[in-house]
Amino acid sequence: MTDLAVASQGLTKRFGSQVAVDAVDLVVPRGAVYGFLGPNGSGKTTTIRMLLGLISPTAGRHELLxxxxxxxxxxxxxxxxxxxxxxGFHPYLSGADNLRRIDACDRTAEARTSAARTAAALDRVGLSAAAGKRYRTYSLGMKQRLAIAAALLVPRDLLILDEPTNGLDPQGTREVRTLVGALAAEGATVLLSTHLLAEVEQVCTHVGVMHRGKLVAQEQLGKLREDATPQAVVLTDQPQAAADVLRKLGLTEVTGSAAEVTGKIGAVAPEKVVAALVHDGVPVRGFSLQAPSLEDVFVQLTGQGFDVSG
Amino acid sequence: MSQVDVRPAFSLRFLRSELRLIAVRRRNQAGLAALAAVPIVLAIAMKVAAPGTGERRGGGPDFFAQILGNGFFVALAALGAELTLFLPIAIAMLAGDAVAGEANQGTLRYLLTVPVGRVRLLAVKYAGIVAGAFLAPLVVAGTGIIAGLILFGGGDVTTLSGTQIGFGEALLRLLGVCLYLGLCLAALGAVGLFLSTLTEQPMGATIALAMLSVASAVLGQVPQLDWLHPYLLTQHWTDFGEFLRDPVSLGALRPGVLVALSYMVVFLSAAWARFAGKDITS
Structure with missing residues (x-):
């Protein structure tokens, strides 16, 4: 299992009678940018706490690196x-002092190079100018940046980032995305927990989807999309007739509006759909197949919208 | 993957960082200043007030009456006055911050993922409390001596046994008093460290420890509970007066030292038992 950055088997956490994380088998290959997706309350953070050893699992085991x-x-x-x-930092210490404190606790860190390390980490997240300011005066975005800087104090093989763009403005969000890309390019594995699908679509190579404590899907991003059923979209001025034809052919979840009908095409060949429409005299103004967006994939997997807490 | 170089050598960086964290905190600085203010206020009050008002209730030897004759006794009187509440509160503040404070600020999870081993974390946190426990009486005694010398002068010191000792020897004995009280307060700090592992609210741990300390002192005043007295943490604190007898009877200090050490063993073990496997959800 040494080619995996994170591997867990049956990782489970119960709080009383409530199962927060239910038999999660994470497989994060080295070098991957793994999007750990799920609505708020789906068990992502509890899983991450278990991975880091902050809380002990009720059952199951896992390896890091x-x-x-x-x-x-x-x-x-x-x-x-x-x-x-x-x-999480001491409010009455400056950003730099907070990093120095964390660095001082690290037995593997060289004391001589501590100042250089903290300066480099602050620079990397764009906080050099505010390094001497007390943490309590930081904005939410600056606090978030400092937390990322702390994670980058020493070279890492694995970064576990829980909602790293929380509280960041669009500029900051872009910077974090670029940073994650750069870290991955340097060879680090990144496990990125988020509830923002756009973040995942832009940077991740792999995706794991949590829903009500269970890992309901885990796949390479491209493959996950491939596996999801594409949609047939028919542009027509007779949506009712078109919908009937689609249903007859065996398309599912057929829905129509004034000028458009969509349905999950399943195993039906697209050319057959067009032929059948024309044969039945339905005017076809346009026909296309759409790969599902990640959001569609997500809804397929969990049966609910993304922002709903599980 | 690059090889992790876990240095086996004992590193003092974390401890230094911890002491610095305690020292730069404004609240701690203010607390120490307040402790130091007591002997000054006390000395001035004694200077201003008429003689014969030094009457005082409570346990322990009464050093107030002797202040007018020798400034040395300002330090002892101040230590005695601060021992019931001010010094325990100071320790309670440090203990509250130790683990509960880190949990409250969200820094605990980041310390543990550095990683700092949980036993090492407790050890360093307790070392910080112990440093405070020894520093606090030294500061009170130091300011007391300075204020006393300025307002009342020094000279040979009359011991509780009636003999005279030189001022230099008296200072040495005062150092002994401070070390003894440091040990007592460090034992209180061990209880505080345990309380600190129970909660994420530093104030909760602080108040609980201050209340325990006061409750222990109150129980120590109830004669009907004399069977309990030997086990009370605060019972032997006022034994520090033994340093002012001639010769110093170390045997008389033994119960206090034993009680302090016992409390340390019990409550440090409890803190470890509680913290070692605790789920950190803060």
């Missing part, structure tokens, strides 16, 4: 940068 957790945490965690559930 090929090291069994939590027994070999001292070997694995120095190579793992983490941002968990938002930033």
């Amino acid at each position: 090929g090291r069994g957790m939590p027994d070999r945490a001292a070997e694995a965690l120095p190579r793992v940068g983490a941002l968990v559930e938002g930033p």
Whole structure:
């Protein structure tokens, strides 16, 4: 399993009678940018806390960078940068002092190069100008940046970033996306938990979807889309007639509006659809097949909209 | 993957960082200033007030009456006055911050993912509390000596046994008092560290520890509970007066030292038992 950055088997967490995470088998290959998707409350953060050893699983086991957790945490965690559930720093220390404190706790970090490391990390997230300001005066976006800087204090093989763009303005969001891309290009594996689909579509190579504590899908991003059924879209001025034809052919979830009818095409050949429409005298003004958006895929997988908490 | 170089050598960086964190915090600075203000206020009040008003209730030797004769006693009187509430509150503040404070600010999860081992975290946190426990009485005694010397002068010190000792030796004995009280407060800090692992609210741990300390002192005043007294943490704190006997009876200090060490063992173990496997959801 050494080619996996994160691997879990049956990872489960119960809080009392409530199952927060239910038998999750994560497979994150090295070098992947893994989008860990799910609505708020679907168990992403609890899973991440278990991965990092902050909470102990009720059942199951997992490895980070090929090291069994939590027994070999001292070997694995120095190579793992983490941002968990938002930033957490001492309000009365400056940003730089906060980073220095974290650096001082790291036994694997060289004391001599501490100043250089903190400066480089602050620079990387664009916080150099505010390095000497007290953390309490930071805006939410700056706090978030500082948390990312803390995760980048030393070179990492794995970054676990929980909602890294929370509180960032569009510019900051773009910067984080670029940063994630750059980290991946340097060879790091990134596990990016988010509820923003756009983030995933733009940077991720792999996707795992959480829903009500279960990992309902885990796939390469492209493959996930391929597997999802494409939609046939018929432009016509007789939507009622067109819908009847589509249903007769076996398309599912046929819905129509004034000028357009859509349906899941399934195994039906597209050319047969067009032929059948023309044969039945339905005027076809346009016909197309649409790959489903990630949001459609998500709705297919979970049976509900993305922003609904599971 | 690059090889992780886990340095086996003992590193003091985390401890230094912890002490610095405690020292730069404004609230702690203000707290220390307040502790230092007590002997100053006390010395001035004694200077201004008429003689013979030094009457005082409560346990422990009464050093107030002797202040007018020798400034040395300002330090002892101030330590005695602050021992019931001010010093315990100072320790309670540090203890509250130790684990609950980090949890409250969200810094605990980041310390643990650095990673800092949980035992190491507790050890460093407790070391910070212990540093405060020894510093606080030293600061009170130090300001007391300075204020006393300025307002009342120094000279040979009359011990509780009636003999005279030189001022230099008296200072050494005062140092002994501070170390003894430091140990007592460090034991209180061990209880505080345990309380700090129970909650994410630093104020909760602070108030709980201050209340425990006061409750212990109150129970110590109830004669009907004399069977309980030997086990009370605060019971032997006022034994620090033994340093002012001639010769110093170390045997008389033993119960206090034993109680303090016992509390440390029990509550540090409890803190470890509680924290080692705790789910960190803060």
